[in-house]
Amino acid sequence: MSEKQFTVIDEAGIHARPASVLVSTANKFESDIFLVYKGKDVNLKSILGIMSLGIGSGEEFSVRAEGADAEKALEELEKTLQNEGLAN
């Protein structure tokens, strides 16, 4: 299991377009991947799940991956978050 903490830097929070990219990235991996926000676990392969959290700018969340390619997945997701200017 791997887990890493992030802070949202996008002014609009996690909105549809970056959420789409994030979910598409997560879908490439076998591992179960979760976004943890305010003590809630949400499936990162679910666009509706991610959007329903309505995470705003400046808020903290972490990403947790469980499975064979967990570490690779986390690495890739971190890159996506940064490339999209979404979180760091």
Place this chain on the structure above:
Amino acid sequence: MTLLQGIAASSGIAIAKAYRLVEPDLSFTKTTIEDIDAEKAKFDAAIAQSIQELKEIQKVAKTELGADEAAIFDAHVLVLNDPELINPIKEKISSDQVNAEYALKETTDMFIAMFEGMDNEYMQERAADIRDVTKRVLSHLLGVKVVNPSEISEEVIIIAEDLTPSDTAQLNRKYVKAFATDIGGRTSHSAIMARSLEIPAIVGTQEATEEIQDNDMLIVDGLTGKLHINPTAELIAEYEKELEKYEAQKAEWAKLVDEKSITADGEQVELAANIGTPEDLEGVMNNGGEAVGLYRTEFLYMGRNQLPTEDEQFDAYKKVLEGMDGKPVVVRTLDIGGDKELPYLELPTEMNPFLGFRAIRLCLEETDIFRTQLRALLRASTYGNLKIMFPMIATLDEFRKAKAMLEEEKEKLIAEGEKVSDEIEVGIMVEIPSTAVQADQFAKEVDFFSIGTNDLIQYTMAADRMNERVSYLYQPYNPAILRLVKMVIDASHREGKWTGMCGEMAGDEIAIPLLLGLGLDEFSMSATSILQARAQIRGLKKSDMKELAEKALQMGTAEEVIQAVKEKVNL
């Protein structure tokens, strides 16, 4: 033949057959099923077909509308792949032994309710995406043929109740000549889309889908909002001529996009556009607008159930200022109340809404609403050339109070470490006769005037512009109105200030010669009128128009004025 009147949403004329883009019947009943696996397979197939369809739509959308507009379909595909949506539906099919249609609807309704319940407008709008996706899957489950506009292979006029983003994405520009909808206003999605596709459109016809059958012959007049159904051969011939003239004229005007708005004797004026949303900027650019003369901020407040936040407003103002790239942008602060209602403010109904608690009167009372807007404007001021304008000012005291609040918010922001421009001009709308008469005193304190003719005329003539029985009193060319306009312009010039006009009159071909003669500095109108106005102004001599205006001011009636203008400028 029948005639429907709607709201002219995008200008131009189209003559073609009707194509009804009407929702198929997606009703179903809840049934108990025996073969659970078969039902699940049916559901999987419907999802697969929907995804396939979305990908095709997306391909068309990318080439026809651009990557930005097409991106929404990425999200739609992801929704159909979402395990948190798909798995609960399948579980429901097996555990409750219900049909796939019912399981789908129950589950998506839950998500729709959740998104609609969120206190963020952006998230609330996502509910519409889920509805859109649900309909698509449902149509495949029911085997109902969804009308598919990409199959259209001849010139048509689209008739619909309203158009969703996925509908418009599928429209092939080559064949779709225009559209007409039952509902919507000038700022609804379909109206904005029509303007960006540059095809004529009429919205809000109420009964287009009821009155019109497939293949009915139609004329869409996007200039007047008239929709003719099965017109006579004579009328078609008339409109064909009109269309030809319009196209030729448009081509002629288009050459003036980058030209100056300068009279034949070398006097320059500014031609600006009235806008309601940042999306309108594209039209301003395409039509050679030199400024935004009136940004109506009401739309930020309308069609929702709570006030827009400071940040939401900031984003919109910043977008407009950046979009205009340093050209002037006159933003009118909230002009609400009276006939323009905001249900969530729960204002009492009034006997005389036009004479009541509205615009600046409301803002000076509900100061929280006003100060939030002022802060958003001040914060956005560093992104362009911002000018702030207060509506419905009747007394100097009102102006001073409003300006003092603006100064206070500016100081607060600076103390908070925010950057605020030092170059913001602060002006007023002149729409109340008292203000026009006392313009000399106002001119000492304001930076500019913008004459709002629609209201100025109704207040001067004491004629409600919503009341058809007194509509003959709506007289822009009445010498009384012209005299008030002159007082305002002269007063501003004596103090080295400028005067603009942002009512319908500023783009009117009879009024333009008179206004030019009276010395108006800025003419603000709908973007699509700008090129026509520029063409007219370039053909006029200001010295001649000055003479014409002097004479008009001494005339007895509006008819005499109209006659004199027509004779002078060959209209």
